[in-house]
Amino acid sequence: MRRSFAGPLTGALALMAMAVAAPGAAGGTTTPDGVVIGGQPVEISQSPWVVALSSRDRFGGTRAGQFCGGVLVAPAKVLTAAHCVSSDVLGVPLGQVRDLAVIAGRGTLKGTGGQEVAVSGVQLNPAYDAKSNAGDFALLTLSSPLSAGHAIKAAGAGHTAYKAGTGAVVYGWGDTKGDGTYADELRAALVKVLPDSACERAYPGYNKATYRADTMLCAGDESGGHDACQGDSGGPLVADGRLIGLVSWGSGCGQAANPGVYARLSAAPETWVARN
Template sequence: MRRHIARAWTGAVALAAGAAVLPLAAPGSAVADSVVIGGGPVQVSEHPWVVAIASRDRFGGTRSGQFCGGAVVSRTTVLTAAHCVDSGVLGVPLSEVRDLKVIAGRNDLRTSEGDEITVSNVRTNPEYNSSTNSGDAALLTLAKPLPESYVIPVAGRGDAAYRAGTIAAVYGWGDTTGGGQYANSLHAAHVHVLADTVCEEAYPGSADGKYLAATMVCAGERQGGKDACQGDSGGPLVAQGRLIGLVSWGSGCGRPGRPGVYTRASDVAKILRIRG
């Protein structure tokens, strides 16, 4: 099965903590000069709406327990991928995870900078389909508010930021090479938003997955080399200063002809009643 539905972190620490490994295919070759595939380091202070989703109980403390990413969409809410809070990633039902936190303002996961905020409530998109990965989003409510400056607006339906050819950036602390090399500090890669027809051709409904334009958006480079990867799930795809997507799935990392597929932010914003 070559479908990388869950781009959450499932490394050695996760195994030690007892989390289940997802049925991910061996990663294909990727061109990478640092992380997120083909990206480079950035400062979280310049992109404060990027946060880490963490549980030391499930994923160990070496990297603050980070296993997914998220985007701050209001002072008390964070959007992430629905599959990040599924038992397939956590290894246990969400109700059994006692230390789910959002980490804001921490560039290097090995440090104690920034804030670790308890997640007081999780609301999974009621239209999420784990079989197709359509509507892959969940809303995390924070126990205390973040500064207003951390909030990124959500692009609405028909926003110009979704146009094919638009330059976007994807952020995360995930796999640096497609081979299990995870980042300690935040990285980003610049990619292009691709036409729906390109993604429908790449993922027509085979074992690699099926692209659904109504709920998904894809981005990358036709020649490959720049992409999100494992550990980046739920992280933001941003264009023109607005959130347009959440890292969701793809076939391999940075493979030619296999762009990354993201949850379309405008679709879940409507469902979860988020104001952009």
């Protein structure tokens, strides 16, 4: 349901992205879901917790089957948006997808580096409501673990990273222009956490979905131009070196009046992700 940078991160932008984002650092025809608007390519080694969800059976091999994003929260656990594993996105019930996998450590989808790891199990957030998009979380169990050092921690409830005005970075391989131009390499865009009131004004009942501050987080660019987009769903929003949101939904891409709505990590099931 959701929503890009243009050239490598350089200068002040690169330093800001590192400070905001890095923990410990100063053949199908189904349409892929939700990319990053106003962003730039980034090295996967700088953000090894970002993964791509893949099914070549459903989405073809041109972009390695990528259709959503995800984030490594434990060696064998990936958090993504619940709607990413819905039949609306996959085109068939989840049980009929024969090759669901995550791609880790590969920034360029057409490349050969990194690892492709099969998904052995999927848990939906018991509180997920597909109609309102509340609680938009799913936890994927991997068939074999990735490096524990590549996982990212989430910000707990009350963490300053959720404060309006905080700089944040959103990552993805989605649409970079809002016109179906999908990225082949991982991109990231600098945005800000916005007041809940900005999304409450924008989405009082958009397409049956209403912004709910208890399970959702508002982020974007007050002037427009920086946002997640189609193909980015499930990808991470990071601030102060902590995971604070997953790309969830919104109207359009990069529009000042329509910020991005993210699943708020403090509302994820308590046992699913480490917080501090």
